[in-house]
Amino acid sequence: MPALPARAARSLLRAVPLRRLAEPGGSLRWSSSRSPSPRLLLSTPIFYVNGPPHIGHLYSAVLADALHRHRELLGCEGGRLATGTDEHGLKIQAAAAAAGISPKEFCDRVSAEFRELFAQAGISYSDFIRTTELRHRRAVECFWAALQAGGSLYQADYEGWYCTAEESFLAASQVMECPDAQGRKQMVSLESGHQVHWTREENYMFKLSEFREPLQRWLCENKDAINPEPYYQQVLQWLEEELPDLSVSRDRNRLHWGIPVPGDSSQTIYVWVDALVNYLTAVGYPEEHRAWWPRACHIVGKDILKFHAIYWPALLMAAGLEPPLRLWVHSHWTVQGQKMSKSLGNVIAPKDCFQHYTVDGFRYFLLRQGVPEWDCDYYDEKVIKLLNSELAGTLGGLLNRCTAPALNPSGTYPIFSEACFPRDLGSGSGKASVEDYKLVSLVEILPLKVSTSFDRFQIYKALESIMECVRQTNGFIQRHRPWKLCPEDPAQRQWQETILHVSLECLRVYGLLLQPVVPDLADKLLSRLGVSPTERSLKNLNFLPRYHGGKCSFEGRKLGPDPGLLFPRLKKSKASHCTDP
Numbered sequence: 001m002p003a004l005p006a007r008a009a010r011s012l013l014r015a016v017p018l019r020r021l022a023e024p025g026g027s028l029r030w031s032s033s034r035s036p037s038p039r040l041l042l043s044t045p046i047f048y049v050n051g052p053p054h055i056g057h058l059y060s061a062v063l064a065d066a067l068h069r070h071r072e073l074l075g076c077e078g079g080r081l082a083t084g085t086d087e088h089g090l091k092i093q094a095a096a097a098a099a100g101i102s103p104k105e106f107c108d109r110v111s112a113e114f115r116e117l118f119a120q121a122g123i124s125y126s127d128f129i130r131t132t133e134l135r136h137r138r139a140v141e142c143f144w145a146a147l148q149a150g151g152s153l154y155q156a157d158y159e160g161w162y163c164t165a166e167e168s169f170l171a172a173s174q175v176m177e178c179p180d181a182q183g184r185k186q187m188v189s190l191e192s193g194h195q196v197h198w199t200r201e202e203n204y205m206f207k208l209s210e211f212r213e214p215l216q217r218w219l220c221e222n223k224d225a226i227n228p229e230p231y232y233q234q235v236l237q238w239l240e241e242e243l244p245d246l247s248v249s250r251d252r253n254r255l256h257w258g259i260p261v262p263g264d265s266s267q268t269i270y271v272w273v274d275a276l277v278n279y280l281t282a283v284g285y286p287e288e289h290r291a292w293w294p295r296a297c298h299i300v301g302k303d304i305l306k307f308h309a310i311y312w313p314a315l316l317m318a319a320g321l322e323p324p325l326r327l328w329v330h331s332h333w334t335v336q337g338q339k340m341s342k343s344l345g346n347v348i349a350p351k352d353c354f355q356h357y358t359v360d361g362f363r364y365f366l367l368r369q370g371v372p373e374w375d376c377d378y379y380d381e382k383v384i385k386l387l388n389s390e391l392a393g394t395l396g397g398l399l400n401r402c403t404a405p406a407l408n409p410s411g412t413y414p415i416f417s418e419a420c421f422p423r424d425l426g427s428g429s430g431k432a433s434v435e436d437y438k439l440v441s442l443v444e445i446l447p448l449k450v451s452t453s454f455d456r457f458q459i460y461k462a463l464e465s466i467m468e469c470v471r472q473t474n475g476f477i478q479r480h481r482p483w484k485l486c487p488e489d490p491a492q493r494q495w496q497e498t499i500l501h502v503s504l505e506c507l508r509v510y511g512l513l514l515q516p517v518v519p520d521l522a523d524k525l526l527s528r529l530g531v532s533p534t535e536r537s538l539k540n541l542n543f544l545p546r547y548h549g550g551k552c553s554f555e556g557r558k559l560g561p562d563p564g565l566l567f568p569r570l571k572k573s574k575a576s577h578c579t580d581p
């Protein structure tokens with residue numbers, strides 16, 4: 001019976017209070033076992049300023065932003081989103097030297113580029129941390145003191161391969177010999193291909209080896225601490241091997257661009273220790289963090305998993321703090337099958353993409369196509385095809401059809417007729433078909449489906465579900481051809497208005513749910529429907545109340561002004577890079 005799924009869906013929604021759905025990143029099972037707290041720090045990695053931002057950086061930021069906005073949509077106010085720039089280390093020092101300016105000047109310049117990009121991309125961060133800020137230096141110094149007080153640091157001669165590009169020490173098994181362009185012998189990192197150098201100096205060492213078991217225990221007790229699952233397994237596998245102690249400082253003569261070790265000005269703190277502490281700086285460490293920590297959820301790319309899943313929790317434990325609540329890990333964007341790199345000249349600049357595809361168009365593309373488990377390939381035709389098909393065609397077409405003056409000359413939210421669309425299909429009195437009841441059921445459970453997908457870090461799936469409903473709504477209109485009905489005939493007019501009412505109600509749900517991904521486009525859509533800014537949270541959803549015998553506050557209301565096409569079609573070739581008139 002088609003009416004049953006709708007009822008089942010309604011009771012399911014009622015059974016799961018939205019507050020519970022709002023719990024970050026975990027399953028509903030996880031959420032229900034704890035009292036919900038609005039306090040959650042979502043974070044992006046802090047970005048290296050050795051080069052300008054590219055779409056890989058933007059992807060990390062847009063993922064975090066969409067999760068943050070989704071929590072707000074669910075009514076969880078008071079969460080934070082932290083981002084920022086990672087400004088110390090050898091590679092920044094070298095990039096500044098190559099640019100012929102001081103490291104500080106260089107960092108100011110590139111950090112501002114990231115800030116500008118995030119403003120343009122609508123990244124709704126609450127804090128932007130620069131590791132060169134005084135508040136961060138204080139946090140790092142206190143953290144170092146906590147490590148020292150806990151007995152986790154010692155001094156020793158360190159010898160090993162250091163990869164400046166990765167700002168990382170590598171084991172012998174992670175490097176290989178590979179001649180350079182002139183045929184000279186050099187050693188490179190197996191993973192990145194970047195050159196490594198043998199370094200020997202007296203450093204401070206962190207007793208990472210002592211944390212192998214505590215880390216294993218943490219992961220066994222928190223099976224959803226690292227998502228998606230393959231990354232969790234990968235970390236467990238790393239932990240099957242011995243963990244060598246970690247060198248956490250460098251000779252200041254070689255690395256002067258960084259925070260000096262407190263009490264030993266001959267050493268600079270290792271850039272990754274410095275960088276990771278930014279998550280504590282964001283919550284006011286060492287004075288105010290207790291209200292927040294460990295309610296932190298870090299969004300990170302797969303290349304920095306080891307730093308976040310092994311070094312960071314171990315450092316936190318050593319400093320007497322808990323590991324973060326969760327890590328969400330994403331894969332990488334390649335460009336036409338190749339890794340993005342300056343030397344290949346295939347780096348995609350986000351600003352160009354915004355210009356060609358609009359900010360929301362590009363946000364939609366990244367989140368719709370990006371699958372955290374797999375690398376995703378970028379090429380222009382793919383963006384154009386997706387946006388033309390889904391935003392211009394499927395969604396824009398639906399809005400056009402439902403608001404066209406020819407069908408809706410009064411420009412108001414039309415009246416729903418219970419006689420045409422009775423609650424019970426079995427009554428046989430209405431005009432709605434089995435498929436129409438299925439559509440209503442599908443849209444009723446959509447918010448739950450979308451929230452579950454967000455909770456599982458599967459934003460692409462949330463968008464897939466929304467688009468499927470949009471398609472079904474287009475099918476509903478196509479099936480009943482309201483333009484063929486005669487408005488002069490009262491019965492036909494009633495049915496015509498009901499078709500439009502149901503379609504607009506569906507569109508209202510899609511507009512609300514799309515806000516975290518395409519905030520401006522959703523605003524355009526909702527404004528066109530006459531939905532005011534105070535009516536845009538999921539608490540106000542109340543989909544199709546007339547179908548359930550309730551009152552609809554939109555009925556008879558004037559629609560908003562016509563803004564023109566929701567998303568103008570893009571031209572096929574990137575050479576023209578502009579939208580059709």
Ligand code: MSP
Pocket residue numbers: 044045046047048055056057059060086275276277278299300301302303304331332333334340
């Ligand atoms: N500074 C460190 C992070 C320190 S966090 C305590 C860093 N910076 S980064 O600028 O190199 O990378 C920042 C983020 O961008 C990482 O999550 C990284 O995975 C992501 N990306 C960089 N290139 C990428 C792609 N090609 N595709 C997707 N994301 C990638 O690492």
